[in-house]
């Protein structure tokens with residue numbers, strides 16, 4: 001069993017418990033549930049911003065503990081002030097030490113789009129994302145079949161959310177493109193063995209339809225790489241560990257952006 005299988009198995013249990021504790025009708029009454037979402041496309045294409053989707057990531061299966069001390073509100077505000085186009089917050093607790101409370105804390109201080117970084121296996125988690133202040137949800141093709149991707153993306157759009165679909169190879173890409181998808185993220189990290197290779201981005205960029213925002217995800221640590229990915233056709237760049245591992249993610253992103 002891979003880590004990804006374990007995450008998905010655990011996620012199904014968590015979702016069943018959450019539905020018992022807070023039924024959907026309750027989530028729909030949360031104040032953030034009725035807010036209008038920011039557009040991922042507008043923010044990523046805004047020439048005043050960098051295209052960076054900066055991630056708040058305390059820990060990960062591939063690295064263990066990355067940063068156990070930084071405050072989510074301070075870090076994400078620092079990301080925004082440095083020119084990030086969007087912020088990603090991991091809400092998984094068991095494998096990434098995140099929480100839904102991190103998402104709402106981020107929402108309180110941000111005026112740019114906010115991604116709920118989660119392993120979505122049920123529409124309930126999409127409603128939760130909206131209720132806790134997200135503008136964007138992530139659907140991971142490696143964990144979902146085509147029918148699930150379409151159903152979850154359609155439901156997210158019905159709530160006004162942006163949909164970022166994550167793929168790792170051409171097979172996943174070809175079976176995952178629907179009208180309700182806003183952006184494709186190519187994950188350079190193989191979620192089964194954690195090997196990171198930027199060639200996944202370069203190999204897939206021209207196969208992604210141009211109507212979709214193109215995002216390169218994971219393993220980005222050098223500003224020069226952003227310029228190369230831009231040349232190749234990417235508009236968005238998801239970066240977590242490179243900022244979080246420094247202990248001062250705000251300073252790290254500011255220095256990174258100066259080099260672009």
Ligand SMILES: O=C(O)c1ccccc1NCC(=O)[C@H](O)[C@H](O)COP(=O)(O)O
Pocket residue numbers: 003055057060061062063187191194217218219220238239240241242
């Ligand atoms: O990061 C991991 O170890 C990981 C393991 C299993 C599933 C997902 C995982 N990461 C999620 C991500 O997609 C990254 O957090 C994101 O792309 C940022 O990557 P990085 O800049 O390399 O931290």
